[in-house]
Amino acid sequence: xxxxxxxxxxxxxxxxxxxxxxxxxxxxxxxxxxxxxxxxxxxxxxxxxxxxxxxxxxxxxxxxxxxxxxxxxxxxxxxxxxxxxxxxxxxxxxxxxxxxxxxxxxxxxxxxxxxxxxxxxxxxxxxxxxxxxxxxxxxxxxxxxxxxxxxxxxxxxxxxxxxxxxxxxxxxxxxxxxxxxxxxxxxxxxxxxxxxxxxxxxxxxxxxxxxxxxxxxxxxxxxxxxxxxxxxxxxxxxxxxxxxxxxxxxxxxxxxxxxxx
Ligand code: 6PG
Numbered sequence: 581x582x583x584x585x586x587x588x589x590x591x592x593x594x595x596x597x598x599x600x601x602x603x604x605x606x607x608x609x610x611x612x613x614x615x616x617x618x619x620x621x622x623x624x625x626x627x628x629x630x631x632x633x634x635x636x637x638x639x640x641x642x643x644x645x646x647x648x649x650x651x652x653x654x655x656x657x658x659x660x661x662x663x664x665x666x667x668x669x670x671x672x673x674x675x676x677x678x679x680x681x682x683x684x685x686x687x688x689x690x691x692x693x694x695x696x697x698x699x700x701x702x703x704x705x706x707x708x709x710x711x712x713x714x715x716x717x718x719x720x721x722x723x724x725x726x727x728x729x730x731x732x733x734x735x736x737x738x739x740x741x742x743x744x745x746x747x748x749x750x751x752x753x754x755x756x757x758x759x760x761x762x763x764x765x766x767x768x769x770x771x772x773x774x775x776x777x778x779x780x781x782x783x784x785x786x787x788x789x790x791x792x793x794x795x796x797x798x799x800x801x802x803x804x805x806x807x808x809x810x811x812x813x814x815x816x817x818x819x820x821x822x823x824x825x826x827x828x829x830x831x832x833x834x835x836x837x838x839x840x841x
Contacts, residue, residue, distance in 0.1 A: 582835050583792060587799040589814045590779070590825030598784050598830050602636045605782060605828045606646055609724055612778050616723040617653050623723050624713075626657040626768065626776070627680075628736065629672030630728040632784055637680035651686040655712060657722060660737035660767035661694040663701075663754075670763070694752075694766045701766045702752045709751060709772075719751065721823075725768075725776040729783050733791050733808040736773065737765035740807055744769060770805070774815045779825040781810065786832040 585592045595601035609625070616623040627633070640646045662670045673693040681691055692712070695704045713720035727735045737755050738744055744755035744767055751772040756764035773779065783792065798804050798811055805812030815823030 583789065583796050584800075585792075585796050585827070585829075585834060587796060588827055589799065589803070589811070589816070590827060592827045592829065594829050594831055594834055596831050598635075601782070601784065601828055601830050602639050605636065605780060606640060606643075608778070608780065608826070609640075609726075610646070610649060612724040613650055613654065616777075617650050621653065623650060623654045624657065624720075625654060626659045626722045626725045627672075627676050628659040628726050628728045629661070629675055630730075632728045632782055633726060634675055634679050636782065637676060641680055641683040649684070651684045654686060655690045655692065656681065656686070657692045657709075658694045659725065659727065659773075660765055661696050663696040663764045663766060665697065666693065696766050702750060702754060705752045705766070706750070719771060719775040721818075722772070722776045723778060725773055725779045727773075727779060727781040727810075727813065729781055729788065729791060729795075729810050731788065731791050733795055733810050735781065735810040735813060737767035738770070738805075738809040738812070740809060745805055745809060745812070770812050773813060775818055775823070776815050777823045779813060779815050779823060780828055781813070781826075782828045783833050784830040786835075788833050789835070792829070792833055 593604060595604055613623040658673055661672050664671050666674055692708055695701050698704050709720045729735050732740055739760050742755050742759040744753040747753040747769045748771060750769055753767055753769050755767050795808055795810060798808050803811035815825050
């Protein structure tokens with residue numbers, strides 16, 4: 581039986597299999613990139629870690645259709661990161677470099693890893709955002725934010741009942757403690773994520789069906805970020821120029837079929 585997704589925030593895009601889903605997501609990424617470059621001269625993208633996007637990043641490199649991505653005009657930001665050295669197996673920037681950034685022509689100064697081992701990673705990353713976007717107090721608007729969702733419905737490193745869920749006055753937060761899956765994290769907060777111009781959440785594999793069902797049932801009532809953090813994602817309220825949000829779902833996620841992965 582398929583899950584009723586009509587109450588999800590934003591738009592739902594379902595593809596029959598993972599390859600088609602990646603194609604559709606890549607097409608949207610390229611459209612965002614071209615629009616951003618045409619309108620503002622550069623493209624800012626924020627990428628997530630996790631196992632779901634890794635094959636997507638590899639496809640961006642290997643599929644000739646995606647060579648048109650304007651990497652020379654792109655700035656790459658990180659949605660969230662574990663507080664480990666860059667060469668650590670759990671480092672998101674390590675995975676993103678190995679699967680994607682090491683294989684495209686992009687200036688190193690346009691790649692913005694989170695300074696997770698600094699004494700003040702929050703202040704440093706916010707300062708970097710301010711300086712690159714040239715904004716002092718106003719929220720930077722990232723053109724394309726790629727999110728994932730964990731089995732517990734967390735997104736970025738915003739875990740259920742964790743301290744970063746409640747951070748409304750910073751763009752970046754450290755997240756740690758009993759509700760955070762170790763190691764401690766640094767994460768973009770709701771205000772920064774929801775200021776994004778285009779947010780995409782990529783979810784594949786039937787094992788995520790239970791989580792998406794919980795989100796859909798909750799959204800029939802109201803968002804509940806404390807319990808289901810992904811329900812706090814909503815760029816539609818941004819001032820006069822709202823962002824857009826699309827769920828990119830493999831069909832198996834919506835039907836809860838047994839996974840053969
Ligand atoms: C991370 C993330 C995180 C991730 C989800 C889903 O660094 O782990 O940014 O929010 O997207 O945990 O992870 P999977 O794709 O591995 O299921």
